[in-house]
Amino acid sequence: MPANPPAVVFVGGGPRAAGILERLAANRPELFEGPLDVHVVEPHEPGSGRIWRYGQDPGLMLNSAAADVTMFTDSSVQCEGPASDGPGLSEWASGVLDGSITDVQELPAELVRQLRSLTGATFPTRQLQSKYLEWFFRRAVAALGTAVTVTVHRDWAIGIEAGNEPDAGAYLVRLAGGAVLRADVVVTALGHTDSLPDAASAAWGDFAARHGGYHAAPSYTTDVDYSPIAPGQDVIVSGMGLAFVDLLVLLMEGRGGRFEEAPDGGLRYLPSGAEPRLWAGSRRGVPYHSKISSTLRGEPVGAPRFFTTAAVGALLAVHGELDFRSQLWPLIAKDAGYAYYRELFTGHPERVSIGWTEFAERFTAADWYSAERVRLVTESVPDGELHLDLERLDHPFAGRGFAGHDEVQAAVAAYIENDLRLRTGPEHSETLALFHGLLRVYMDLGRLVPAERLNARSQQAVHGWWHGFFSFVDSGPPPRRLKEMLAIHRAGLLEFIGPGLQISADEESGRFVAGSARSGVSVSATALIEARLPAPSVARSANPLLRHLHGSGLGTEQELLTAEGLHATGRLLVSRENELLSPLGEPRPRVFGVGPGTSGWGAGAFARPGINAAPFRENDALARRVLKVLAQDDNHSAGAPAAVSEKA
Numbered sequence: 119m120p121a122n123p124p125a126v127v128f129v130g131g132g133p134r135a136a137g138i139l140e141r142l143a144a145n146r147p148e149l150f151e152g153p154l155d156v157h158v159v160e161p162h163e164p165g166s167g168r169i170w171r172y173g174q175d176p177g178l179m180l181n182s183a184a185a186d187v188t189m190f191t192d193s194s195v196q197c198e199g200p201a202s203d204g205p206g207l208s209e210w211a212s213g214v215l216d217g218s219i220t221d222v223q224e225l226p227a228e229l230v231r232q233l234r235s236l237t238g239a240t241f242p243t244r245q246l247q248s249k250y251l252e253w254f255f256r257r258a259v260a261a262l263g264t265a266v267t268v269t270v271h272r273d274w275a276i277g278i279e280a281g282n283e284p285d286a287g288a289y290l291v292r293l294a295g296g297a298v299l300r301a302d303v304v305v306t307a308l309g310h311t312d313s314l315p316d317a318a319s320a321a322w323g324d325f326a327a328r329h330g331g332y333h334a335a336p337s338y339t340t341d342v343d344y345s346p347i348a349p350g351q352d353v354i355v356s357g358m359g360l361a362f363v364d365l366l367v368l369l370m371e372g373r374g375g376r377f378e379e380a381p382d383g384g385l386r387y388l389p390s391g392a393e394p395r396l397w398a399g400s401r402r403g404v405p406y407h408s409k410i411s412s413t414l415r416g417e418p419v420g421a422p423r424f425f426t427t428a429a430v431g432a433l434l435a436v437h438g439e440l441d442f443r444s445q446l447w448p449l450i451a452k453d454a455g456y457a458y459y460r461e462l463f464t465g466h467p468e469r470v471s472i473g474w475t476e477f478a479e480r481f482t483a484a485d486w487y488s489a490e491r492v493r494l495v496t497e498s499v500p501d502g503e504l505h506l507d508l509e510r511l512d513h514p515f516a517g518r519g520f521a522g523h524d525e526v527q528a529a530v531a532a533y534i535e536n537d538l539r540l541r542t543g544p545e546h547s548e549t550l551a552l553f554h555g556l557l558r559v560y561m562d563l564g565r566l567v568p569a570e571r572l573n574a575r576s577q578q579a580v581h582g583w584w585h586g587f588f589s590f591v592d593s594g595p596p597p598r599r600l601k602e603m604l605a606i607h608r609a610g611l612l613e614f615i616g617p618g619l620q621i622s623a624d625e626e627s628g629r630f631v632a633g634s635a636r637s638g639v640s641v642s643a644t645a646l647i648e649a650r651l652p653a654p655s656v657a658r659s660a661n662p663l664l665r666h667l668h669g670s671g672l673g674t675e676q677e678l679l680t681a682e683g684l685h686a687t688g689r690l691l692v693s694r695e696n697e698l699l700s701p702l703g704e705p706r707p708r709v710f711g712v713g714p715g716t717s718g719w720g721a722g723a724f725a726r727p728g729i730n731a732a733p734f735r736e737n738d739a740l741a742r743r744v745l746k747v748l749a750q751d752d753n754h755s756a757g758a759p760a761a762v763s764e765k766a
Contacts (some may be wrong), residue, residue, distance in 0.1 A: 131160025132167025
């Protein structure tokens with residue numbers, strides 16, 4: 119009999135790994151109760167990992183309210199394993215305060231103050247979230263029981279090799295510090311990783327270095343050194359998404375500025391004098407939509423009615439491959455529209471001219487792109503501003519011209535003000551219904567549509583346009599962040615370049631030049647910040663294990679054959695069962711990959727409660743696969759006492 123119990127090695131110990139550990143604990147009684155060694159390789163604190171670590175700027179917030187964050191696979195999740203209801207972030211905070219939740223490390227005084235003021239509607243700091251995630255990790259470990267030993271290695275994994283010695287395990291995982299871990303199963307859950315700059319970013323970095331300028335390539339915002347940027351310096355910012363919102367926090371309040379309430383309900387920014395002046399632009403020219411603080415007035419949104427198992431199954435039965443834009447998007451858009459108009463008709467009947475029952479019947483019978491649907495909405499909703507136009511939502515300045523710099527500034531500011539009005543006022547709860555409609559289909563996409571049944575163009579569209587559109591509409595910042603953005607703009611420290619941003623480098627002047635042909639705004643500066651996360655890239659990854667997987671052939675990048683030729687997505691290629699695939703498409707048994715850097719449909723690490731969250735379904739399925747692999751091996755009887763040990 120082998121001397122060692124089976125071993126599972128997790129490379130990456132952030133919230134995704136913690137979620138899978140919890141699912142291992144929940145499914146063990148059914149599938150594998152023998153002794154087990156679990157190793158978690160994570161250079162940062164396990165549970166929170168790098169992205170959610172405590173050690174980042176205390177001003178950075180979650181983009182979700184406390185009531186909308188849970189790590190627990192609750193009873194809404196459609197999975198084979200048992201549900202595991204537990205406290206979301208809001209309930210956890212209450213439990214910490216009243217003493218009903220224990221095993222919480224001593225919190226700094228500032229976090230205790232935050233706990234006391236926290237409500238379900240509060241957008242908590244990332245530092246507070248880190249403590250919830252770390253508590254969840256410890257809880258998941260404890261739930262594994264006395265037959266499981268969990269060892270945390272605060273180190274980097276640098277390689278995975280086949281184990282050739284008797285009882286060596288299927289694989290050997292090598293760590294940067296020299297340790298070698300025996301593994302019967304390896305799970306890579308690396309989260310968002312940095313990549314070496316692509317050709318364009320590298321060229322801009324070289325340009326800045328030659329001319330004594332400043333360039334920040336795409337990265338996690340809080341990990342970038344902005345200290346070379348001088349007070350009052352003009353800085354071009356490419357991107358107006360969530361990374362841009364974080365950037366404003368670091369370069370404004372982070373440099374001593376502060377906000378005060380204004381009489382009109384907005385904010386006024388009081389500069390410290392240490393801030394630069396930012397010139398921001400993007401493809402759309404506007405920031406992500408605000409999170410919504412209104413509540414539904416009408417009937418519940420309900421489950422999707424058009425993007426369903428039956429509808430997708432009917433398409434799959436006829437077509438070998440599906441096209442996202444022509445076959446799936448009309449169903450998704452129709453579900454979003456149904457949710458939106460249901461709230462408008464049942465929550466605000468004074469704004470429509472017919473009843474919901476009649477509208478719903480006619481809407482259901484019409485195709486999304488049909489003249490019948492357009493005519494129905496036009497006849498039934500007198501106010502054209504209430505007509506849902508998803509194309510205009512995606513391209514808010516499409517077809518619009520601008521008279522010059524001042525008009526661009528006014529247009530973008532007015533857009534942000536209107537977005538806040540629509541998303542924070544109780545009179546526009548239809549925006550919340552749209553939010554829920556899109557969220558439900560987003561969570562269902564991976565369940566209903568196997569990636570291999572989409573054509574190559576559609577797989578690009580799902581990871582590219584669809585994810586970007588969903589994030590733009592549903593995954594924006596707290597309302598206060600947009601109020602702060604307006605205040606910084608009015609203080610003269612933020613200028614808007616407009617849509618269709620283009621950037622070049624002028625060798626003669628040694629300056630970056632940014633502008634928009636559509637807006638007419640142009641600016642030159644010696645500093646450029648690319649405010650976004652880096653695109654995934656196995657080949658150019660800054661993570662040593664991903665580089666090893668690529669170089670050794672144990673893993674490979676996903677490649678899609680499009681009309682333009684072979685396109686590498688940069689994502690780690692995995693099967694529908696999350697097994698790593700070789701360059702020839704062969705599965706690597708017992709080596710799994712999950713998360714945003716893989717070719718899977720990964721949709722986050724934590725989620726809202728009660729929404730049948732996709733990452734929780736995937737966590738459960740993967741945990742059950744791992745346990746079934748272990749159960750197929752020889753039974754092991756010797757175990758170690760349950761404990762969490764840590765190795766530096």
